[in-house]
Amino acid sequence: MFRGSMVAMVTPMNSDGDVDFDSLRSLIEWHIAEGTNAIVAVGTTGESATLDEKEHCEVIRQVVKMVDGRIPVIAGTGANSTTEAISLTRCAKAAGADAALLVTPYYNKPTQEGLYLHYKAVAEAVDIPQVLYNVPGRTACDMLPETVGRLSAIANIVGIKEATGDLSRLQKIRELCGGGFDIFSGDDATGCEFMLSGGNGVISVTNNVAPAAMRKMCDLALAGNREEAVTIDAQLSGLHEKLFLEANPIPVKWALAEMDKIPGGIRLPLTWLSEEFHAPLKQAMQQAQV
16 A cells, blocks of 8 residues: 655745645656655644644644545554653544554653564553654664564554664664565655665655655666666656755755745744755755756
8 A cells, every 4th residue: 555755745834834735736746647656634734733632633634635546545643652742643544544654652652562562552541553763863763673573473564764864774674574564765765766676665755855756766767677776766866865954854845835835824833944954955956857
C-alpha cells in the first residue's frame, strides 16, 4: 500500500496561526496531480507539536476527506504520552486514514523496553496499520533495530520511517524484520541511496516543494535505475540540504509561500525563515527548477 514518494506535508496556516483549509485542499490537489504516492498528514513537518488534539484530529479528518481515496493517507499520531498516542491514533482510524505514523516518544528518553511496550500498547488499542518513526536527532530517543525486530512481529505494525541517515540500519532492520516489513527513509539526503539499497520509499520534506521530481527519482530508484535516479537526486540535493537551514518546517514553509502555494503562517515557538537564509534556499529552488 505504501511505496515511493510520500510527502511529509506542511499544515498551511494564515498569519494569525489558524489552519488554512483552502490552501490545504489546493496542496492536496497539486500533490495528486504531480504524482505523489501518499500523503503524511500532521507529522513533524505538519507542526504536530503546535496543534492541540482537537485541531490535530480535524486536520486528519479534512485531509482524508479531501483526498477521497485517490492516494493513501498516513496520519501522524505519535506523542510522548502513550495515552495521547492512543487517542490520536483512534482519531486517525475514525477519520478513515490508511495508516498511522508514530514518532518515538520524545523528551522522555524511554528504554528500549519502554519503547517496545509503548508501541505494543498503541497497536493493541487501535486496529489500524501503524508505521514506526525513528528520528533521534529530534527526539533524543533512538529505537534500535533489535527493538524494531521485536515490534515487527505485531500484525498491525507494518513498517518504519528510519530517519537517522545511517544506511547500515536498512540492512540490519531488513534482516530482523523480513521482506514483508516496509522500510522508508526519513532523510532526504540519503533517500535515493536508501531505495537503491532495498528501501521501499521516502517520507520526504523535499517532496513538498518538488513533488514531480521526487516521484520520478523514487520510481527510478525503486526500479534499480541508479544512473538516472542519481542524476535527478543531484538536481534536488540543494533542497535536501537547504530545507534544513533552520528547524523543519521553517524553511519549507517559506519556500512554499515563495511559490504562492501557502500563506506565510507558522506557529510559535517556530518563526519565519531568517533573512540570511532566503538567498541560499532560493538558489536551491532554482537548481531544482521549482
